[in-house]
Amino acid sequence: SKVKVAINGxxxxxxxxxDAVFLQDDMEVIGISKTKPNFEARTAVLKGFPVYVPESSMDAFKKAGLPVAGTIEEMVKKADIVVDCTPGKIGITNKELYEKVGVKAIWQGGESKDVCSLSFNAEANYDQAYGADYARVVSCNTTGLCRAIYPLDQKYGVEKVRVxxxxxxxxxxDIKTGPVDALVLDPVKLPSHHGPDVKTIMPHINITSAAIKAPTTFMHLHVLNIKLKKECTVDDIKKLFVSRPRIKLISDGISSTAEIIEFGRDLGRSRNDMWESCVFKDSISIDDGELYFFQAIHQESDVIPENIDAIRAMTKLEKDNLKSIEKTNKALRKIG
Ligand code: NAD
Known part of the structure; x- marks a missing residue:
């Protein structure tokens, strides 16, 4: 029988x-939860997902004419595993419920690393999640960094990363977040949390990061500078990245995040999601023994396949990470 997945948030x-769980043949969505009867709740109903709500929201959903399947606690009790997708810092407040019910749970990158003892990336530490009760799928940026750093470290040894x-x-x-016109140091004090977050997956990597918030919604952009232990060529790096299941080399004249999203639309990707790390092929350079490249990260979608693989590892559906990754990718990708 299929693994029963509840999505909280x-x-x-x-x-x-x-949607990604729905596309897999070894797991099923037994319910989703919403706190407010908004258009997203309406979408879930139209898609046929049973909608669970907090006791206190029952009346509001009734008034809006949205059918409710039960309370969040009832949903959690029906599940083999909960994927907690509530806003950052809210997820941890649900831990008591998951422990009480005895259900496995996955949190997202907005939670502190201390929400549970395991941070997850499908390529770098799938084995550690095999059979685990709790895991945190690291943030969109950390996921993108791990996907590049892990194979480089395996093949050439990473001496240090600056991003x-x-x-x-x-x-x-999102109609509430800014800036509309500014570049914001995020934060002023260095490093940003991203470098240290990579160490929750690969503790031995020497990495620091700086982050700047810009008035755009499409994607994040990383400028990477990596010193490797062994010598290699630009072609070696291109070959290595092409061989990875969640890196897409971007070329054909694309030099912006806007064009990557347009590419996603043209490929017919659901919601134009480019869930692979998008490495700009021609940016890959080696100068004075150091590797440089740009990669764009689609924040809304790159962690989605990671959540699917975390479900497979934790519920012991698949022991081999590359098999799980391939299965997930195949279900999500039509073309491209
Ligand atoms: P979001 O605000 O878009 O969605 C959160 C959902 O949770 C909403 O539907 C909200 O109604 C619901 N919710 C709020 N309080 C709840 C509660 N107490 N119980 C149940 N549901 C509740 O947030 P998001 O962007 O999807 O982020 C979710 C998590 O994923 C965060 O940890 C975030 O840091 C992380 N994340 C976000 C992105 C991104 O770019 N948006 C990328 C990677 C990881």
Missing amino acids: YGTIGKRVA TIVRRAGDPG
Whole structure:
């Protein structure tokens, strides 16, 4: 029988996780939760996902004419595993419920690393999640960094990583977040949290990061500078990246995040999601023994396949990470 997945929180990440679980043949969505009867709740109903709500929201959903399947606690009790996609710092407040019910749980990158003892990336530490009760899928930026650093470290040894992240200010549907016209040091004091977060997956990597928030919604952009232990050529790096299941080399005249998203639209990707790390092929350079490149990270979607692989590892559906990654990728990708 299929693994029963509940999705607690149905926003940017939760709605994509629900659709991605729906596309797999070894797991099913038994319910999603919403706190407010808004258009996303309506979408879930129209898609046929049972909607669970907090006791206190029952009346509001009734008034809005949205059918409710039960309370969040009832949903959690029906599940083999919960993917918690509530806003950052809220997820941890649900831990008591998951422990009480005895259900496995996955949190997202907005939670502190201390929400549970395991941070997850499908390529770098899938084995550690095999059979685990709790895991945190690291943030969109950390996921993108791990996907590049892990294979480089395996093949050439990473001596140090320096990364500057130009962050999208808000997601496309977000009408509350700014800036509208500024570059914001995020934070002023260095390093940003991203470098240390990579160490929750690969503790031995020497990495520091700086981040700047920019008035854009499409994607984040990383400027990477990596010193490797062994010598290699630009072609070696291109070959290595092409061989990775979640790196897409971007070329054909693309020099912006806007064109990557347009490419995603043209490929017919659901919600134009480019869930692979998008490495700009011609940016890959080696200067004075150091590797440089740009990569763009689609913040709304790159962690989605990671959540699917975390479900497979934790519920012991698949022991081999590359097999799980391939299965997930195949289900999500039509073309491209
Ligand atoms: P979001 O605000 O888009 O969605 C959160 C959802 O949770 C909403 O549907 C909201 O109604 C619901 N919710 C709020 N309080 C709740 C509660 N107490 N119980 C149940 N549901 C509740 O947030 P998001 O962007 O999807 O982020 C979710 C998590 O994923 C955060 O940890 C975030 O840091 C992380 N994340 C976000 C992005 C991104 O770019 N948006 C990328 C990677 C990781």
